[in-house]
Amino acid sequence: VSEWGQVIDAVLAKVVAADSAVTTRRGLVGLSLIPSDQYPHAMGYVLQATSELLSGGYLQETRRLEVVVLFVSNGESQEAVYQRFDAVREALYADRTLGGLVRRLFVSDGLPLEDEASAVMTLRLVCTCEKVV
Amino acid sequence: VATLLDLDNQVAAAVALWAGAPTRLDSDYLDEHEAIPAGGSRFQLRVNAVGKLSDSNEFYQVAIVDLVSLHRLADPVDERAYTRGAMQTNLALATSLSWWRALAAVYAVEEPPSVETERVGNVVFFSVEARLRLAP
Numbered sequence: 241v242s243e244w245g246q247v248i249d250a251v252l253a254k255v256v257a258a259d260s261a262v263t264t265r266r267g268l269v270g271l272s273l274i275p276s277d278q279y280p281h282a283m284g285y286v287l288q289a290t291s292e293l294l295s296g297g298y299l300q301e302t303r304r305l306e307v308v309v310l311f312v313s314n315g316e317s318q319e320a321v322y323q324r325f326d327a328v329r330e331a332l333y334a335d336r337t338l339g340g341l342v343r344r345l346f347v348s349d350g351l352p353l354e355d356e357a358s359a360v361m362t363l364r365l366v367c368t369c370e371k372v373v
Numbered sequence: 374v375a376t377l378l379d380l381d382n383q384v385a386a387a388v389a390l391w392a393g394a395p396t397r398l399d400s401d402y403l404d405e406h407e408a409i410p411a412g413g414s415r416f417q418l419r420v421n422a423v424g425k426l427s428d429s430n431e432f433y434q435v436a437i438v439d440l441v442s443l444h445r446l447a448d449p450v451d452e453r454a455y456t457r458g459a460m461q462t463n464l465a466l467a468t469s470l471s472w473w474r475a476l477a478a479v480y481a482v483e484e485p486p487s488v489e490t491e492r493v494g495n496v497v498f499f500s501v502e503a504r505l506r507l508a509p
Contacts, residue, residue, distance in 0.1 A: 294493055294494045295493075296404055296493050297404065297493045297494045297496060298404045298405075298407065298408060298409050298443065298445075298493075298496055299404075299405065299407065299408035300408070300493070300494035300495060300496060302494070337450070340450065343449065372449065372494040372495050
C-alpha cells in the first residue's frame, strides 16, 4: 500500500469507528454513481501533498498530506450531518498519529454544501497529516 | 609537541568508541550533505586554535573543540529511549575532565566543557565546547 493510501485508509477507518453506518471508498465518484443503499457515504482522497526540508535537519523533510473525506448523505438533517463531523473529528483526535503512521494530524477544513431543493447533502472534511522522514 | 591535527584525530577516535558507535559526517560544518538513518549516530568536530599560554617553562597552544553529537531516533515517539540512555552515557564522557585529559594531545582542560542540547525533527543533538591546553 502506498504511503498516501495507508493514510487514507487509516482516516476512513476513523470515519467508520465514529459512525458505523457510513460506507466508505477510496477515490472520488459522481453522486449519481453511489447506490442509494450506501448512504451515508464517505469518499477519501488526497487533496494535496507537500514537503519541505527542515532547517538544520540533516536532510530531514516534513511531509504534509491533506486528506479529504467527502461525506454524502441523503435525507439526513443538517444537525445529524454536523454531529457526524464532530464525531469523526473526535475519533481522529483520539489518535493523532493514526497508530504511528504520521507525526500529528489536525482537521484543517470543513465545508458543508447544502441545497434546499435536494435531500442530498455533502460535507467536506480535510485532515492535514504531517510526518518527518 | 601536540598539534591541532593530533587533537582532532584523538577526539575523533575517542568519540567513535561512544555508545552507538558514532561515525563522522563528511562535513563538519554543513547539514545538507548526508541524511542520518533511523537509529544512526554521527558527529561533527571542529578544532580551532585560539592563542597561547605560557608558564615559567613552556608555551602552550590553546584550542577550542566544538563537538556535535547527532542521533536520529529509531522511534520518534520514544525520544527518551535515547535521551535517558545512550545520550546520558555519552554526555557523561563529553563533560568529564578526565575523558579530555586522557587524550595524549591534551595537557589540561582550561574550562569545563559546556553543553547545549536540541532536537530538530527526529534528530537529537548535543554540542560540547571544550577549551583545552595542548601538550607542549
